Amino acid sequence: MINSVSSPNFNFSVQSTAAPAAAPQGETIEFSYNSQDRLVKSADTVDVSGVRREGASLSTERVKLDASLKPNAEGEYVFDQETQPKSFTAAHSFASVANTLKMFEEAYGQKVPWATRSEQLTVVPDGGEMLNAYYSRNDGSVNFFHSLDPVTNEMIYSGQSGEAVSHEVGHAMLDGLRPDYLMAWSPDPGGFHEHFADMTGFLMATQDDATCEIVAKETGGDLTKDNSLSYTAEELGVAIGNSSGTDRKFIRNANNDFKWQDPSTLPHNAPPDQLSTEMHSWSQVYTGAMYDAFTKMVKRGMEEEGMTAAQAIKDCGAQFIELYAHTMKEAPRGDFSYKQMANCMLRADREYMGGKNQTFLREGFIGRNILPGGMSVQSHDYGAQVVRPMTVSLDGDFGMFSGAKVQTYVDAEKMYVNDSQSSEAKELRQNMKRLIDAGRILYTEPNQKIETKDLFDNKGVPYAGVVRWVDGNMVIERNTIIN
Numbered sequence: 001m002i003n004s005v006s007s008p009n010f011n012f013s014v015q016s017t018a019a020p021a022a023a024p025q026g027e028t029i030e031f032s033y034n035s036q037d038r039l040v041k042s043a044d045t046v047d048v049s050g051v052r053r054e055g056a057s058l059s060t061e062r063v064k065l066d067a068s069l070k071p072n073a074e075g076e077y078v079f080d081q082e083t084q085p086k087s088f089t090a091a092h093s094f095a096s097v098a099n100t101l102k103m104f105e106e107a108y109g110q111k112v113p114w115a116t117r118s119e120q121l122t123v124v125p126d127g128g129e130m131l132n133a134y135y136s137r138n139d140g141s142v143n144f145f146h147s148l149d150p151v152t153n154e155m156i157y158s159g160q161s162g163e164a165v166s167h168e169v170g171h172a173m174l175d176g177l178r179p180d181y182l183m184a185w186s187p188d189p190g191g192f193h194e195h196f197a198d199m200t201g202f203l204m205a206t207q208d209d210a211t212c213e214i215v216a217k218e219t220g221g222d223l224t225k226d227n228s229l230s231y232t233a234e235e236l237g238v239a240i241g242n243s244s245g246t247d248r249k250f251i252r253n254a255n256n257d258f259k260w261q262d263p264s265t266l267p268h269n270a271p272p273d274q275l276s277t278e279m280h281s282w283s284q285v286y287t288g289a290m291y292d293a294f295t296k297m298v299k300r301g302m303e304e305e306g307m308t309a310a311q312a313i314k315d316c317g318a319q320f321i322e323l324y325a326h327t328m329k330e331a332p333r334g335d336f337s338y339k340q341m342a343n344c345m346l347r348a349d350r351e352y353m354g355g356k357n358q359t360f361l362r363e364g365f366i367g368r369n370i371l372p373g374g375m376s377v378q379s380h381d382y383g384a385q386v387v388r389p390m391t392v393s394l395d396g397d398f399g400m401f402s403g404a405k406v407q408t409y410v411d412a413e414k415m416y417v418n419d420s421q422s423s424e425a426k427e428l429r430q431n432m433k434r435l436i437d438a439g440r441i442l443y444t445e446p447n448q449k450i451e452t453k454d455l456f457d458n459k460g461v462p463y464a465g466v467v468r469w470v471d472g473n474m475v476i477e478r479n480t481i482i483n
């Protein structure tokens with residue numbers, strides 16, 4: 001997909017979630033699967049239900065594999081990772097996507113719409129040579145790649161990591177539920193996208209018994225110790241480290257110390273051990289808060305409810321899945337702050353889960369400075385529920401982007417005599433200045449053809465926005481590819 005030519009269409013439309021006509025049931029078939037990767041544990045197998053197969057093509061009602069894959073002699077999709085890496089990667093990525101969606105939809109209680117015009121999300125198990133993985137709204141796909149680790153000489157496939165695959169599905173699901181988050185320019189919606197994606201991989205792993213046993217052994221149930229669950233995508237992290245000459249054991253660690261601080265005081269990029277406004281880095285503040293709560297929930301499960309460490313991890317994972325599903329039903333629309341999302345999570349816990357985790361969640365948010373501490377009264381700021389587009393002109397010192405038009409989504413209840421003088425417009429200009437200064441906006445010439453591959457910088461990181469020319473006017477549109 002990376003080499004395909006597509007003329008970007010940045011308009012989003014959400015398909016109807018109305019119940020479709022009765023579809024064929026499909027079969028339940030066994031697939032290769034690893035909720036972690038081979039650095040943590042060897043691959044297992046998992047059942048995928050609703051599988052439809054026609055010759056070498058595989059799909060479910062909501063997911064389709066963009067590769068031909070024939071079953072093994074037993075009629076299953078279980079392959080040896082070392083001797084049949086291509087087949088393993090295809091089977092694994094398809095199974096991971098289908099079951100990640102199933103995990104969330106069962107808690108959500110209805111279909112998660114895709115933010116594309118298609119009923120099915122396309123899985124590209126191996127899109128070529130790159131140390132990367134990404135979700136693309138325009139292509140309606142999650143994409144995985146391969147690359148040779150220059151130190152170990154091992155071929156690394158991002159589609160072989162359960163956490164990496166579920167991460168991209170997390171982006172696809174959140175984009176379907178709240179397409180306007182990928183239209184926002186401030187750090188928090190981007191950071192939350194990355195948090196939600198990482199948490200999707202984390203939660204899938206909590207529902208895998210073998211992973212729970214490993215983490216129980218590593219920590220004895222004290223999850224304040226680093227472990228295979230807190231580390232994201234170990235094998236990819238090591239390979240990225242080896243390719244860039246740095247020592248890395250993982251991509252991110254949920255068991256971190258990052259605290260919220262005014263984004264305007266942070267750099268846009270920083271080494272992995274420091275906080276920046278780059279959205280993967282910024283996500284770690286929210287992830288840290290949720291992980292803090294999770295560690296306390298596990299402790300309570302063991303000490304007060306008589307569970308083993310492994311049982312408590314799985315049980316608390318199930319509680320979190322429910323919490324996120326309820327939160328997304330009433331989560332803010334448009335641009336929002338971590339604080340507003342935290343309030344929504346606390347409300348979801350109170351209203352749908354009996355407030356069981358209220359104290360732990362609150363302590364997590366306060367501990368990371370997402371919510372104010374002390375004897376503060378309960379906040380009722382849950383963000384906007386109805387939004388309207390606001391277009392702002394970048395008048396002033398924006399270099400080659402001066403005069404460009406940028407759109408954002410703001411609370412529809414806030415009407416101004418002049419939008420361009422509003423606090424939202426002022427904030428948008430600040431965010432655009434930050435992104436332009438950090439080189440995250442791609443300039444293009446009028447009539448320049450933009451291909452998918454152009455939307456990434458030379459390190460494989462998608463740009464935040466791209467210039468398009470509409471009737472002779474420069475417009476900066478959000479890039480809806482996210483990795």
Ligand SMILES: [Zn+2]
Binds near residue numbers: 167194482483
């Ligand atoms: Zn991501």
